[in-house]
Amino acid sequence: MAATTAPSAGASEMPFTPENLASERVGPVGVNELQCHLTLLQWFKGLEQGDTAMDFRQLLLAEVRYTQWLQLLVSWQGPPEYLPLPPIDVAYLWHAHMLTPVKYAWDMYRLTGDTRLLAFSLPLHGYNDTYGQTQEHGLLKSGAEYWIQATGLPYHLDPTVEPDCKVACPWCRHKYSCSWDTMIELRTQRSPKATLKCPACDALWNRDTVSGQIFWRDVLWHLEDPDHRFLRGTQYSPVQWSELQSAIEKDHTILFDGLTAATVNERISSWKSCQWHNILREFNEVRYRAKRRRRLRGIRSTTIPNMIRAYREVNGPCSLDLGLAVLRQRSFTQSITSITWSDSESLGIAIQRYKMFMGLMKGKRCRVLVPTLDVDLAWHTHQLFPKQYARYTIFSTGQHINHDDTYSKSRLNTQFALTAKLWLKKYKTPYTASPPKATVWDHLKVTLAAISGLSDSPMARRLSARQQLVPSKKDLKRSGEANDGGGDGGEQPQSGAVGDQ
Numbered sequence: 474m475a476a477t478t479a480p481s482a483g484a485s486e487m488p489f490t491p492e493n494l495a496s497e498r499v500g501p502v503g504v505n506e507l508q509c510h511l512t513l514l515q516w517f518k519g520l521e522q523g524d525t526a527m528d529f530r531q532l533l534l535a536e537v538r539y540t541q542w543l544q545l546l547v548s549w550q551g552p553p554e555y556l557p558l559p560p561i562d563v564a565y566l567w568h569a570h571m572l573t574p575v576k577y578a579w580d581m582y583r584l585t586g587d588t589r590l591l592a593f594s595l596p597l598h599g600y601n602d603t604y605g606q607t608q609e610h611g612l613l614k615s616g617a618e619y620w621i622q623a624t625g626l627p628y629h630l631d632p633t634v635e636p637d638c639k640v641a642c643p644w645c646r647h648k649y650s651c652s653w654d655t656m657i658e659l660r661t662q663r664s665p666k667a668t669l670k671c672p673a674c675d676a677l678w679n680r681d682t683v684s685g686q687i688f689w690r691d692v693l694w695h696l697e698d699p700d701h702r703f704l705r706g707t708q709y710s711p712v713q714w715s716e717l718q719s720a721i722e723k724d725h726t727i728l729f730d731g732l733t734a735a736t737v738n739e740r741i742s743s744w745k746s747c748q749w750h751n752i753l754r755e756f757n758e759v760r761y762r763a764k765r766r767r768r769l770r771g772i773r774s775t776t777i778p779n780m781i782r783a784y785r786e787v788n789g790p791c792s793l794d795l796g797l798a799v800l801r802q803r804s805f806t807q808s809i810t811s812i813t814w815s816d817s818e819s820l821g822i823a824i825q826r827y828k829m830f831m832g833l834m835k836g837k838r839c840r841v842l843v844p845t846l847d848v849d850l851a852w853h854t855h856q857l858f859p860k861q862y863a864r865y866t867i868f869s870t871g872q873h874i875n876h877d878d879t880y881s882k883s884r885l886n887t888q889f890a891l892t893a894k895l896w897l898k899k900y901k902t903p904y905t906a907s908p909p910k911a912t913v914w915d916h917l918k919v920t921l922a923a924i925s926g927l928s929d930s931p932m933a934r935r936l937s938a939r940q941q942l943v944p945s946k947k948d949l950k951r952s953g954e955a956n957d958g959g960g961d962g963g964e965q966p967q968s969g970a971v972g973d974q
């Protein structure tokens with residue numbers, strides 16, 4: 474491939490140096506890692522099922538297996554790099570989870586109460602070496618032995634062996650089977666109003682009520698656990714990893730003050746209490762009481778918004794719906810694997826431009842930038858090394874840069890134009906001037922730095938203050954559509970709490 478239409482040295486702060494491009498690196502990521510990542514994406518592409526229903530079924534089954542994998546990570550005693558290769562479907566979800574780095578850090582921190590799980594990187598080289606190989610390959614063999622022995626599950630996931638979806642009612646624990654189509658409707662955003670009615674207790678399941686139940690279960694878990702493990706989204710700060718314990722404890726104490734296991738159990742046992750408009754109302758009551766008691770400043774501004782972000786309408790085991798995250802990644806996979814990256818020079822340029830891209834984030838909280846496809850490849854690859862990625866972004870920009878692929882197209886277009894403008898101003902070279910291929914610019918994605926909740930900066934506080942905790946009419950309508958608009962069973966908020974302003 475043609476070298477580049479790079480600007481001449483001196484034209485930018487970080488001029489391209491063609492002779493060194495093949496050895497360009499950012500932390501653990503060099504050209505070789507980008508190539509291994511491209512191979513892995515080819516493998517992922519091969520997992521996509523032509524049949525949409527089978528596709529979702531595979532993802533839902535993989536989610537259960539991924540939960541087991543996380544437990545294996547927690548119990549792993551050896552060095553992270555000696556970890557056996559997980560099954561490819563597990564890697565598929567692990568990869569998607571890592572690509573939301575701040576939520577990934579929330580979830581990993583929550584499993585152990587520290588950052589040690591961030592030291593596990595996705596084994597790119599292992600997958601590269603075994604791509605297209607048979608199960609006889611040493612790495613696959615040892616991976617399979619470890620997996621089967623630890624979980625009792627087959628290493629290769631065959632979604633066709635589960636003709637029905639087995640479920641247990643979250644409210645009465647009644648076990649029954651439903652069709653995969655029904656579960657898929659429930660779990661995906663294809664049909665947000667989809668509901669399932671328990672034949673035993675008549676409880677209505679939908680994304681709203683199930684996620685509310687998960688929230689209350691975690692509150693109970695927090696209250697009953699002698700170590701007081703914490704709720705999603707509250708426990709990790711990108712900049713103060715070690716000094717947070719007392720702040721987190723204080724948040725939880727104020728927020729759940731007065732709640733007992735018995736009162737929370739009441740909420741858990743009623744699907745109506747698990748509707749988010751009721752939970753939001755409880756948060757507001759708590760804020761009101763805290764204001765009266767002048768305790769409002771005792772809780773970090775980010776706690777309630779992040780908690781809502783990590784639970785509301787999230788039905789899986791993590792702070793985001795992993796199946797949906799996998800689906801969102803597919804357009805990137807499609808675009809990036811359709812390019813022939815025939816030489817290491819173009820990949821080296823991608824790494825160099827990625828570092829320049831990060832340079833635009835330095836000290837700029839709440840700045841949303843959109844990468845080009847080559848920058849995005851380097852960025853994604855870097856995120857597969859969570860600890861090094863966190864360190865790099867905190868060190869070079871002052872914050873743990875998040876990656877958010879849920880923006881609307883019009884927002885992406887606006888922010889892409891802004892990115893190009895900032896790039897030109899800083900580097901004196903056009904943002905889209907040195908592509909390995911023109912198609913590199915076709916795909917847009919977005920970075921979202923330190924939005925509200927990721928730091929306690931004044932900007933984050935202002936954003937949090939704007940977060941509307943009172944359910945809007947739209948919220949109420951949405952929650953009510955799945956049921957009779959029913960009440961909250963008469964429960965009164967039990968906690969004294971604080972808000973975010």
Ligand SMILES: [Zn+2]
Binds near residue numbers: 643
């Ligand atoms: Zn039931």
